[in-house]
Amino acid sequence: MNPTPSIPRFHWLSALLVATALLGGCVVGPTRTSSTTPVRAPQHPLVAQASALAGDPANAAAINALLAQLDDATLAAEAAALAEGDPLYPYAGRALLRRGLPLPRPFDRVAWQFDASARPPAEADGYRPPVRLAVLLPLSGDLSAAAAPVRDGLLAGYYGESRRRPEVRFYDTHGTAGGALAAYDRAAGEGNDFMVGPLGRDEVGALFNRGALAVPVLALNRAGDVPPAGNASFSLSPEDEGIAAAGLLLERGARRVLVIAGSDDSQRRAVDALRNHLAEHGATVTGIASAGIADYSPYAQAEGGVDAVFLAVRGNVAREAMPRLALAGLAGVPRVATSHLLSGTGKPEEDRILDGIAFPGEPWTSGGYVAGLAPEASVAERLPTARGGGARLFAFGHDAWLLTAYMEKLALSPDASVNGATGMLRIDGSGNVQRTPAWSTFSGGVAVPLANAGRY
Known part of the structure; x- marks a missing residue:
């Protein structure tokens, strides 16, 4: 598809609607x-x-x-x-x-460097966006439904900024012959100095397998552990949720955790990450049970017992499991879940049984304030892509914009972070964006922010 022309400045939400229509101890010293x-x-x-x-x-x-x-x-x-x-x-x-602790100095940028010298000078807060930004998304095809809220969230962040903004062009990775690689080449040839995308995991892997890239990229997925030098990777990955859940359980004193999991690939990945992180801290997963098991007593009575439960299932499945956990004597132990818990919920009278379960989420979708972005309810009222399950991807797109604008600050400052719609964002020494989520729980059958959820 032809790249979208430069976007003029006017009220972000109106522009967003138009764009949507057009696009379809101490330190030891020496x-x-x-x-x-x-x-x-x-x-x-x-x-x-x-x-x-x-x-x-x-x-x-x-x-x-x-x-x-x-x-x-x-x-x-x-x-x-x-x-x-x-x-x-x-x-x-x-x-x-x-652990939520500060770095003693910035990560050593031996292999990973980020050069923003071609951009205009940074603002006092580190804001330094590119000059011409290309966004590589599947705007048509099977992944277009997931791409639409990402696109609209990025535009929301864009129009919520009153300072200098780049020219933005969108490239359809599905509608371009040769896919994401061809879209990247075209965008590079048309003078863009930074790119966001692609979105698909395989697409990111194919692009990163090229090694050195002429124009740096903020990929919207993970492919391997380390992006090529000068590039970055951002993802709402299930592995991150598993690690965050393990951290919260450890802070609550859990050492022996029973897992109840579904068969979805993302749920399995969250469980693997949780198990590995617990093992690193001397804790263990005592067993992995299917949500459909009628009696959890054998798991609860395992040698050493169980002092916490981790749920990697949808909310409607978790509702069915709660009575069986209570019968097994596990009603009073800490319970932590993945964000899947929100799926299949929405009726307080039914969801009260989920009260007290902690799950990771996004500040914006939990009713928190995000600078430059209207409240979720307000945006969802006018924009279909910000409703329901799309709200999380909308927040993800918004934060992709923030990362493009604050990449240099995050790369060079030891304790630099940006408070985004999906959580607190930082970049490690390899170019991977690290996200600290906001924790929520159910109270009276309604999802609410969880106070004192720990530093993870």
């Missing part, structure tokens, strides 16, 4: 033996073990498990003592971020 020669304090034994493994990405799980055994003060001190370029620092940094 000791000195002389006035000029610093001597590194001995590493903690666990850190020394992790350092010996850090040269091979295949050792990531073992490294994370070693660092997970450190208390906060020791982890922070050991991370600060690592030299510039130490291959262990990215692991230590990500461990600090997962």
